[in-house]
Amino acid sequence: MDFSLNEEQRAWQAKARKFAEEEIRPISLARDRIALPRETFDWEIIKKGSKLGFRTAVVAKEWGGHGIDFVTQVLVMEELAKADSAIAKTFSQCWKWSHLIAAVCNEEQKRRFVPPFVADDTYLLGSGTTEPSGGSDNRMPPEDDPKAGLRIRAERRGDEWILNGDKVFIANGSVAKLFFLQTRTDPNVPLSRGTTRFLVPSDTPGFRVGKVFNKSGWRFYQNAELIFEDARVPHANLVGEVNRGRSSEGPGSLFNDLELAANAVGVCEAACEAALHLGQTRFEGGRPVKDQQIFELKFGRMRMLTEALRSYVLRVAWECDRRMRSPHAALVTIYSCEVIEAVTDLAMDIHDGAGAAVGEGVDKLVRDSFIWRHLAGDSVIRMRVAKRLAE
Ligand SMILES: Cc1cc2nc3c(=O)[nH]c(=O)nc-3n(C[C@H](O)[C@H](O)[C@H](O)COP(=O)(O)OP(=O)(O)OC[C@H]3O[C@@H](n4cnc5c(N)ncnc54)[C@H](O)[C@@H]3O)c2cc1C
Structure with missing residues (x-):
């Protein structure tokens, strides 16, 4: 194992350190002290960081991103988090789901969603698994219990899927423009055989954001309730295969x-x-x-x-x-x-x-x-x- 850094890694580390010191640190404590959870968020810091490449850092170069490797990702994350852990996490939440888009979306979906994400400094990503009934059972469900886990229903109607149910604590929930969403498409079998994943843009008819949770820590970070009432998601937004939404994520x-x-x-x-x-x-x-x-x-x-x-x-x-x-x-x-x-x-x-x-x-x-x-x-x-x- 060789941990010596190459020139590109050192350059990203230095850029992140400068941004953290000059832009994040000066606003960190003031943001943390704002009482209303929706108001702790600051679009200006997101836009500034985005222009420096922190939002799209892991998107492949051929898709207009920066394609930084994992070592560079951890170097950048350490620097940003040293100034404010929650602001750093708002950027890296986009990294997680850019990785997932690359790993599980088809070419048509990538063409539809990646260029707008790369072009727009205010385009953030999120992913919804946790529901009011619980989070753990969705992450590590019992192998054989159909009653455990996701309640949010997705039912096919023609070229659309109709979604009903709630998600809670979803990161970037009130600010993201696109979500990966895990839904239940067969309630009679265990999650491993009845879960389907969709790409859900925030302007989907029938979808709205509920409350933003008032947390003691990571106050900048927007954890929100997502509400689906007969929300209409095009079949073209289905990720992978029906009922196979819990397969490998790359x-x-x-x-x-x-x-x-x-x-x-x-x-x-x-x-x-x-x-x-x-x-x-x-x-x-x-x-x-x-x-x-x-x-x-x-x-x-x-x-x-x-x-x-x-x-x-x-x-x-x-x-x-x-x-x-x-x-x-x-x-x-x-x-x-x-x-x-x-x-x-x-x-x-x-x-x-x-x-x-x-x-x-x-x-x-x-x-x-x-x-x-x-x-x-x-x-x-x-x-x-x-x-x-x-x-
Ligand atoms: C800052 C933050 C960001 C988050 N971001 C997201 C996000 O982006 N997307 C998302 O989907 N979720 C998100 N979450 C939710 C998070 O994933 C859940 O809080 C977590 O999975 C636990 O679920 P829960 O809170 O419903 O607790 P539960 O799963 O209901 O657990 C409650 C208690 O039961 C215990 N328990 C559960 N299962 C077992 C078991 N089998 N055996 C023994 N004890 C058990 C647990 O240890 C815990 O003590 C976020 C949460 C926070 C705080």
Whole structure:
């Protein structure tokens, strides 16, 4: 394994660092403090980032994107997330679904949806799986229970499919122009044989956005309710085959896990930076806090965990670039959940009273870190995945 970076990788890393420092960091805390969840979002930062290529970074060059490799993706994600994890995630949410378009859509669908996505700085992507009845059963359903999982119905009527039901917590839900949507097309069989996936544009008749969820962390990120009432989706938007919507998702599915882990490295970096600043500028017993042994122990642990996570993320990115299907793509996310909580908790600890103060930065890192528990499946489902991988 060779982790030395090539010129292109270094250039993307430097561009992301500059954008993060000059554009994201100055607005991060102010956005986080806005009370109404719909209003935390800022189109200007999305447009600026899009013009630099962060929205379309993983779209193949022949389709007008930048086609950056997995190592570059994690480098960019770390830099953006260090300034604001939720803004970074808004961009990488488009990466996840661009990977999926490349992996599972047919040529006609790519021609219809990719050029408008590439051309429009405000074109964001989302994907809906979770429903009010639950998320876990849709991600890792029981093999043989038709009652478990997706309730949203899609029924064919001529050249259209009629959709009825709700999705919840869908990322970019109130701002995306296109969604991948998992629906139930046969309620009498288990999900593996009764799920169909569609491409659903936000102007689909019968589709509307409901509430935006008011979260304690990742406040910039728009998690919304999607409501379908006799929504009419053209048959041409069906992805893959009817009732086979849970089949392989190609290399994009590897990245689902990796982007979160890379984002966590950025948050850990920010926590380390904040802790070091406190250690250098605050004096106790006549000496800077950073020279006290208790600080050295806490800070050393923060750095050790952050570097271990960074190495693990790079290893998985290196494997993904070689199209190696590795169990580590899932395990690295589980590890990132533990590391991000431990590292931000230590940063909070080191800051003492200032750590609890809203608007100072450290409390945001802690609140953002708790979001990891609920991503890409909850902690129980992730442990079940880990167990399966070990078998
Ligand atoms: C910031 C954020 C972004 C998100 N983005 C998206 C998105 O873009 N698209 C999307 O579809 N969803 C998204 N989600 C939803 C997320 O995927 C779900 O929250 C997650 O899958 C868990 O589902 P749930 O909340 O319905 O909890 P449930 O699945 O109902 O779980 C509730 C409890 O039951 C436990 N449990 C569940 N199954 C088992 C089992 N078999 N054995 C033992 N215990 C079990 C769980 O551990 C948990 O404690 C997002 C969530 C957040 C917070």
